[in-house]
Amino acid sequence: xxxxxxxxxxxxxxxxxxxxxVWSSTDTPTTDHILGxxxxxxxxxxxxxxxxxxxxxxxxxxxxxxxxxxxxxxxFNVIFADxxxxxxxxxxxxxxxxxxxxxxxELIHEDSDGWGLVRLETARLTQLLERDHxxxxxxxxxxxxxxxxxxxxxxxxxxxxxxALLDQVDATRLRVDVERLSLIxxxxxxxxxxxxTRHARRPETFASTTYLRQQLAxxxxxxxxxxxxxxxxxxxxLMFNVVGExxxxxxxxxxxxxxxxxxxxxxxxxxxxxxxxxxTPGPWDWLTHPAPGADDNGSGVAVVxxxxxxxxxxxxxxxxxxxxxxxxxxxxxxxSRHYADAARARGDRILGVLNFDMVGFNDLAxxxxxxxNPSSIWLVDLMRAVNERYAIGLQLDVLEDRFAxxxxxxxxxxxxxxAILGIENYLPTDADAASVLAGDYRINTQYHSVTDLPDSIxxxxxxxxxxxxxxxxxxxxLEEGLPNLAVFGGDLRNEDDDLLVQxxxxxxxxxxxxxxxxVSACAADSTACAVVFQDTYHGRVEAGGxxxxxxxxxRYGSSVxxxxxxxxxxxxxxxxxxxNRAFQAVRLVPTSGVVIYPNPFRPGQDPFxxxxxxxxxxxLRIYRSGGEMIWRGFEEDQRQRSREILWPxxxxxxxxxxxxxxxxxxxxFEGARLERGKIAVVW
Numbered sequence: 264x265x266x267x268x269x270x271x272x273x274x275x276x277x278x279x280x281x282x283x284x285v286w287s288s289t290d291t292p293t294t295d296h297i298l299g300x301x302x303x304x305x306x307x308x309x310x311x312x313x314x315x316x317x318x319x320x321x322x323x324x325x326x327x328x329x330x331x332x333x334x335x336x337x338x339f340n341v342i343f344a345d346x347x348x349x350x351x352x353x354x355x356x357x358x359x360x361x362x363x364x365x366x367x368x369e370l371i372h373e374d375s376d377g378w379g380l381v382r383l384e385t386a387r388l389t390q391l392l393e394r395d396h397x398x399x400x401x402x403x404x405x406x407x408x409x410x411x412x413x414x415x416x417x418x419x420x421x422x423x424x425x426x427a428l429l430d431q432v433d434a435t436r437l438r439v440d441v442e443r444l445s446l447i448x449x450x451x452x453x454x455x456x457x458x459x460t461r462h463a464r465r466p467e468t469f470a471s472t473t474y475l476r477q478q479l480a481x482x483x484x485x486x487x488x489x490x491x492x493x494x495x496x497x498x499x500x501l502m503f504n505v506v507g508e509x510x511x512x513x514x515x516x517x518x519x520x521x522x523x524x525x526x527x528x529x530x531x532x533x534x535x536x537x538x539x540x541x542x543t544p545g546p547w548d549w550l551t552h553p554a555p556g557a558d559d560n561g562s563g564v565a566v567v568x569x570x571x572x573x574x575x576x577x578x579x580x581x582x583x584x585x586x587x588x589x590x591x592x593x594x595x596x597x598x599s600r601h602y603a604d605a606a607r608a609r610g611d612r613i614l615g616v617l618n619f620d621m622v623g624f625n626d627l628a629x630x631x632x633x634x635x636n637p638s639s640i641w642l643v644d645l646m647r648a649v650n651e652r653y654a655i656g657l658q659l660d661v662l663e664d665r666f667a668x669x670x671x672x673x674x675x676x677x678x679x680x681x682a683i684l685g686i687e688n689y690l691p692t693d694a695d696a697a698s699v700l701a702g703d704y705r706i707n708t709q710y711h712s713v714t715d716l717p718d719s720i721x722x723x724x725x726x727x728x729x730x731x732x733x734x735x736x737x738x739x740x741l742e743e744g745l746p747n748l749a750v751f752g753g754d755l756r757n758e759d760d761d762l763l764v765q766x767x768x769x770x771x772x773x774x775x776x777x778x779x780x781x782v783s784a785c786a787a788d789s790t791a792c793a794v795v796f797q798d799t800y801h802g803r804v805e806a807g808g809x810x811x812x813x814x815x816x817x818r819y820g821s822s823v824x825x826x827x828x829x830x831x832x833x834x835x836x837x838x839x840x841x842x843n844r845a846f847q848a849v850r851l852v853p854t855s856g857v858v859i860y861p862n863p864f865r866p867g868q869d870p871f872x873x874x875x876x877x878x879x880x881x882x883l884r885i886y887r888s889g890g891e892m893i894w895r896g897f898e899e900d901q902r903q904r905s906r907e908i909l910w911p912x913x914x915x916x917x918x919x920x921x922x923x924x925x926x927x928x929x930x931x932f933e934g935a936r937l938e939r940g941k942i943a944v945v946w
Contacts, residue, residue: 296325296330297315297346298330298344299342300322300340300342301320301339301340301341303320308322309787310337310870311324311334312909313325313404314404315353315405316402321372329911329913330911332911332913332917342372343372345382350385351382352401353380354380354383354398355379355400356397356399365383365391367387368382368391369382386496388496389495392464392495397595398594400595400600403604405677419743419771420742420743420744421652421653424577424737424741425649425737428573428734429655429730434725437565437566437569437725440478440568440569441564441623444471444555445556445557445717446458453716454540455540455541455542458716459471459554460554460555461525461527461555462526462527463500463590463594464500464594468590469503475525478571479586482571482575483507483508483509483571483575483586487510488505488506489507490503490504491601493597495591502597504589504598504599504601504602506602507586508584509578509579509584509585510583511579511580512579513805513808515612516581516612516809517583517611517809518583518614519582519583519584519613519614519615519807520586520615520616521570521617521736522567522589522617522619522671523560523563523564523671524563524564524588524592524598524599524671525589526556526589526591526593527560527561528711529553529711529712531710531712532547532552532711533712540714540716542713547713554713557716557719557720558622558687558709558719558720559621559711560592562624562720562725563618563620563685564588566685566729567586567587567619570586570732571586577741580740582808589671592670592671596674599671599672599675600674603674603675604678606680607678614767615642615681616675616680616681617685618670618671618672618682619686620671620686621686621710622686623720623721623722623724624687624705624707624709624710624719624720625703625704627702629657629658629724630658630687630698630704631657631658631686631727631728632659632661632662633660633661633684633685634662634667634685635661635663636663636664636667637752640663641681641749641751642681642683642735643661643663645738645769646731649731649734649738653730655727655730655731655734657728657731669684669686669690670686671684681751685728685732687707687724691706692707693706739771739806740773742772743771744837745770745771745772745835746770746771746773746804746806747769748766748804748834748842749767749843750766750767750842750844750845751767751845754766754845754847755826755847757851761815761816762782762814762816762824764826765809766800766809766811767807768806768808769806770837772806773808777801778799778834779797779799779800780800780826780828781796781826782795782797782824782826783795783825784823785823785824786823787823789825789846795814796814796816821849821850824847826845826847827843827844829843857875857938858875859874859927859940859942860875863943863945864942865944865945866911866919867946870911871911871912872910872942873909874907874910875906875907876906877937878898880897881898881929882895882896882897883895883898883927885910885925885927885942887925893920894910894914894915896909912944924941924942924943925942926942927939
């Protein structure tokens with residue numbers, strides 16, 4: 264489990280440095296600009312443009328001085344502005360953990376707990392990581408949060424087949440996994456030279472990588488296990504995610520992910536802690552000292568391995584299940600970020616992510632906290648239902664907080680995938696947590712220390728978490744009941760220049776009967792909805808599977824839609840109506856060719872004219888009909904965030920232009936003309 268990355272909902276970010284918004288007219292496409300903007304409602308976020316990061320009351324967006332002026336004119340409070348030149352990047356950082364600020368790094372913004380935004384030369388990243396600073400790259404894009412209705416749990420009877428699977432979960436195997444990951448010789452105990460390190464940058468950690476690969480290969484087959492390699496910076500240590508797949512019967516059905524990180528850290532070790540494992544007392548040094556990580560996160564990894572063993576005995580399922588152990592989490596969620604970025608680029612259909620991080624320390628109660636954002640709460644609902652149905656006996660507390668980006672679920676949230684975090688307590692060292700005050704959780708004093716050893720683990724708790732994980736996916740197809748069609752905010756996605764709507768079957772059995780899908784375009788406040796698409800889906804939808812329909816749209820920009828599944832209630836379902844409709848805001852950008860809209864442009868009515876679908880690094884110049892250049896802009900995104908240039912109808916001085924016909928000239932980064940034409944401004 265990483266140190267706190269995103270502020271929780273109770274925190275308020277405060278400005279501690281006054282930063283001037285200064286950009287010169289000589290800026291090149293290698294200069295990147297961001298703004299920190301105060302927000303209040305989800306509707307505010309929909310108006311801010313390309314989000315990079317969202318925290319309570321603060322959104323970080325792409326934008327320059329002109330964007331800042333536009334947002335200010337629209338009533339937003341721009342809290343800070345900053346620019347990065349070539350060779351620089353922004354990172355979310357843990358300033359106060361381990362003793363103070365990061366020397367020589369530009370602090371842009373900080374919250375009251377010392378978490379904030381920094382800008383640094385990327386060439387320094389390796390050096391800073393070697394000093395054990397937590398640096399998480401500011402995401403290229405952050406999916407706007409939505410608030411769909413949760414799926415109500417169906418009241419099914421327990422299945423003998425699922426019960427038999429749960430009986431296979433073996434606490435002894437869980438203990439062996441954690442001991443093998445934490446100790447070189449489990450029989451020798453925690454003595455000097457026998458405690459492992461799993462620090463992501465240490466070459467010795469590859470022994471754990473090999474162990475994980477072999478354990479997954481034993482149950483899934485060697486050909487089903489891959490090492491997903493990555494580096495934090497060029498020339499840096501090579502790190503490996505271990506990815507095993509229980510392949511489904513339908514290659515197009517998508518996949519669920521069960522995951523947890525296997526790297527560890529010992530930053531909080533005291534002199535007494537080091538002495539306990541036979542090390543010379545002194546400051547913990549990642550280069551020489553161990554990092555056994557039995558609870559953080561050997562316990563979560565053990566859940567992944569044991570779930571693979573048990574579910575493989577029941578499979579295959581219609582969809583695939585990927586069992587993944589991440590590296591680089593403790594340095595900034597690097598492994599999961601690498602994977603989530605690639606998954607979104609490939610267009611992977613990830614149905615849901617179950618991430619486990621620190622699930623075994625608590626000895627006061629068999630308790631698990633499930634952390635979710637609003638669009639992923641249906642996963643929580645399924646887990647709570649099987650916990651009750653199969654009398655697993657866990658006390659499940661739920662934290663629905665879109666800002667709780669504590670672990671490897673966060674990169675999936677940032678890419679618009681549904682994911683939850685299972686953890687013993689959010690946060691593990693928070694003395695003021697309700698669970699601590701209620702006597703349900705003991706503060707984890709071994710967190711991030713060399714004393715995080717197997718003898719501190721509540722093995723029955725880890726076994727119960729594994730049973731919960733197995734039952735959550737095994738219920739599909741192994742229980743009796745009815746289908747249950749469900750749609751949530753986030754299920755309408757870009758597909759080339761159109762939209763794709765996805766409908767889940769969260770029932771116990773497959774649905775073969777046809778059902779109708781209706782999509783309506785609505786006003787920004789979700790009123791005045793008019794049907795723009797209606798079709799009938801005729802394919803089979805497996806239990807736990809997803810159906811997809813292409814929605815022709817070909818209109819670019821931001822829109823609000825109402826999605827309705829089986830609107831006339833022809834299908835008999837386990838849960839009627841409640842989860843069959845959802846509202847969602849979508850921003851569609853063209854993927855082939857340049858589209859200019861709105862044209863004519865009406866200042867005051869339209870926030871900007873979009874030159875959308877432009878190639879990377881494109882340059883745009885706008886001229887009066889007499890040939891005088893009045894404005895220029897750049898597609899500045901080297902990470903393919905938007906492929907748009909937005910003109911707010913002003914000149915280079917920031918003043919609104921007069922009504923009339925203007926000439927635009929769009930060129931590539933090298934200067935080759937891409938398009939030239941006319942645009943109109945109408946007051």
